[in-house]
Amino acid sequence: MLTIDHLTLQLPYYAHGHASWWKRRWATCLDDLTLQISAGEVHAVVGASGAGKSLLAYAIMGLLPPAARLSGQLNYQEKPLDAVRQRQLRGRELALIPQSLSALDPLVRTHRQVTWAAQRAGQPSTGARHAAQRALDHYQLDTQAQQAYAHELSGGMARRVLTAMAHVSQAQLVIADEPTVGLDPHQRQRVLDALRGLADQGKTVILITHDLRHALPVADRVTIMRDGKQVETALACAFQDDGTSLNHGYSQALWLALPDNAFTTATISKDKQGVSVA
């Protein structure tokens, strides 16, 4: 449903040159990414801060800064996903749950904001209001939160509002950029389960997170990113035991660094040294 073929992104930055001139240079922020993302799948994109995860989301949505230099090819539903099509589909077939909470309109109360998201996706106003109400209830935003302005919401509430907005858009492709930051374990599980639910309805979900542990239980596939590069794309089930089904040392290291795997790691290294673990 979405293919990303040799996608490379460069962004300008200004470096001090001779004398007092500022010279424009180009930073390669995404380096030759090739991915195929199928309908019905949760595809997790995992990597440390600065790996390029959000820029990948912006590239797919067509929300990159105007100066960006992009090469490679994006295809959505077998057709090129160019700027015109991105504009047509954004907020309808393509939805982004943005990482930044400033995406909320500061002048509009929560309920109205979610209703607008439903209307923009083509629902008539009564239907949109009802859809908004259901989504707000689902993400446990109470009457007070529904009537609040963005600055009156906690970080976790604001994030759930953004998630509710993507939910009512009924998009075919949902990109969730760090949707669980600031949520308590119970809320986090609700959001992750809801994303899994969208995929189970045949939609496509890209789940961006720095936390492999939260992604694995709901993901079908995982792409590990580092410094703008795609380290590896693997089935979620390849992250198991001592990580030897993974191809790359960095993916293995991420897997073995998870708290629950600490024991396994210790056992393996002892085994390798020939020490018995009685």
Ligand SMILES: Nc1ncnc2c1ncn2[C@@H]1O[C@H](COP(=O)(O)OP(=O)(O)OP(=O)(O)O)[C@@H](O)[C@H]1O
């Ligand atoms: N508008 C921009 N102009 C120039 N460089 C940028 C711009 N946006 C991001 N970058 C750089 O691109 C790199 C990747 O940024 P990106 O926001 O995609 O990382 P990320 O993986 O989403 O990190 P995080 O987990 O912190 O959200 C970073 O080094 C960042 O400084």
Ligand code: NI
């Ligand atoms: Ni990000």
